[in-house]
Amino acid sequence: MAASLVIARKDLRQRLRDRSALTIGLIAPVAIAALMSLAFRGADTFHYTLGVVDADHGPVAAGLLQALQQPSLRHVVTVRIIPTEADAARQVKGKEVAAALVIPAGFSNAASGTAQTSLRTLSSVNNTIAASVTESIASSFVAQINADRLSVATAIAAGAPSSAVPDLTAAASKLQLPEQLTQRPLGAHAVKAISYMAPAMAIFFLFFTISFTARSFFVDRTQGMIERMRAAPIRPLEILLGKALSVFVFGVASLTAIAVITSAVFGADWGSPLAAGTVCLAMVIAVVCLTALVIGLARTQRQAEGIASAVIFVLALLGGNFIFISVAPSIMRRIALFTPNGWALRAFTDLSTTGGGMGAVVVPVLAILGFSSVVGAGAVLLARRAVTS
């Protein structure tokens, strides 16, 4: 064991002396997580300005405006009154408003009469989400109007005087919209892009340790250092253990530093430190096992680099390090659970959105350790040969 510590210490000294280690272990993951969270900023909250042209000025139009400006919709939509449809079209085109809703003249009268009229939406291909939301609001409002008409007609059929129709119509239009647009966070809190991207990028760059360590192992072997170590009174397993230990220490240090920096600077929510730390440790163990497997499978430095690259990108793509796996198709979400990083990201998402503790990460950690034990068992058999051959 003492020899393993000596080898790990030497490996870490070499790694820290290599500036690329700092780049891969800290700078790149923090920078890319920050950039990706900026790119995905619209994915965790949505808000837009809706232009409304009220050419009707009747009670139904007033009801619609009131509904659009109700407090529960304020964090989604801001209403801007625009005098004419032409102005609205110009503002949509000029991106001053994301979309516009035109309430035509005679809209209120049509609600209580037989004339046909309709709400019109003006939207741009530049903001399809705003267009969809506006159409949804308009559709639900029209549906309510129709429901109001039905209720007024029912009242008249039941004996209400026809002179009461305007009052009945106005009263019906003041009813709350049956359909409302509300935010639906995954847990108790909405997931922030940085809270997902920080661990995603930290894990992705942690994977590069596999390539780095496997390459350095084969460089050591080519330079005769593995043979020189074996000529000393130590066992081959101690050499492997030393290499593994250096990966472990580097991985833990890298993840810890990224967690601290992204939390302090970008406000990333990694959840409970104990639970997040446990997931990080499990993930580093998985990386150690994957590193040993790559060393065991490869015969040369070039092969090691090739295998490591394949492992890194396949796991990152399948595990969801580049996308929000929670909004991916269900097949992708299922495939992600065959990867340790998929489980880790699931755990970090749960920690961030539910505020859970150790209980939230037990299953993911067990899954990651299960993956590690399978990979590690194969790696021990293969990697010993790499040292002694």
Add this chain to the structure above:
Amino acid sequence: MSEIRDPALAARVHLPSPAGAALLSCTSVTKTFGSRVAVDGVSFEVAPGSVYGLLGPNGAGKTTTIKMVCGLLDPDSGSITIAGRSTRGDISVRDLVGYVPQDVALYPDLTAAENLEFLGRLYRLRGSLLAERVSEALALTDLSDRRGDRVDSFSGGMKRRLNIAAGLLHHPSLLVLDEPTVGVDPQSRHAILERVRALQETGMAVLYTTHYMEEAERVCDRVGIMDQGKLIAEGSRRELVARLGEKDRIDLIASGNLEKLAEACRAVAGVEQAAVADGRVHLVAEDGRRVLPALIEAAGRSGVAINSVEVSEADLEAVFLHLTGTALRE
């Protein structure tokens, strides 16, 4: 490096085996790789305070033999003991061995001292003892003033010397040097050979492989000649040369078809062996001066012009040629 008497060396103790007993003993050692027999029934012994040279061409089995001695390979059959302890399965016996591999095995991105400290720790050296041994090894190889410099800034000769220093850190009883002078300039080669002699004088046993005959003659007390995995002769230089009797070694430096010249020389009465190597035809003959006229005549008949002729007493090169029919550096 030219000073042989060195207080640091004199302070060493290398006597783990009883006086007079062999420190290293190889008995009928065989190693095969697939269908190729790399080492075939090799037996030899190395006494404390002696330098044993394994001499042979590339591929003769020298490196495989020393890898078995160092515990890097297990022999298929036979036994290897160091100070009476088998190298098979007992890793503690490696404490007695200092291994200096053929290629420089050091970390280029670490300093000389960092390399030695790392390797010293693998031999459980710690603290002030480690610092003392690192300084001592650097002093022995004249690298004290470069201890803080990265190895990738060293010349080839300096790397070779540091490579040897790394094998001396733990004061081994047996130093195994695998072709330590390959690719080294003459000055560094001289320095390395002087250092080997100096270490031997302290009582350290040295196992030295080379395919340079002159090195073996210069530093080795006993020489084992290996060819195609077999130890074909063994003894002191004097004993080996005596096998040839009154024979001479003749080198013909010629221009033209040397193989044809060698063939013509073989037909000359008194010539025992002829082989081509290093742009020369090497011969072993009964009486060199007597056969010279016939050799020049044979060369003329084969259409090869002889530029110069060297006749010398038999040496290990001649012994190898005599035993194998091939030159050492073919």
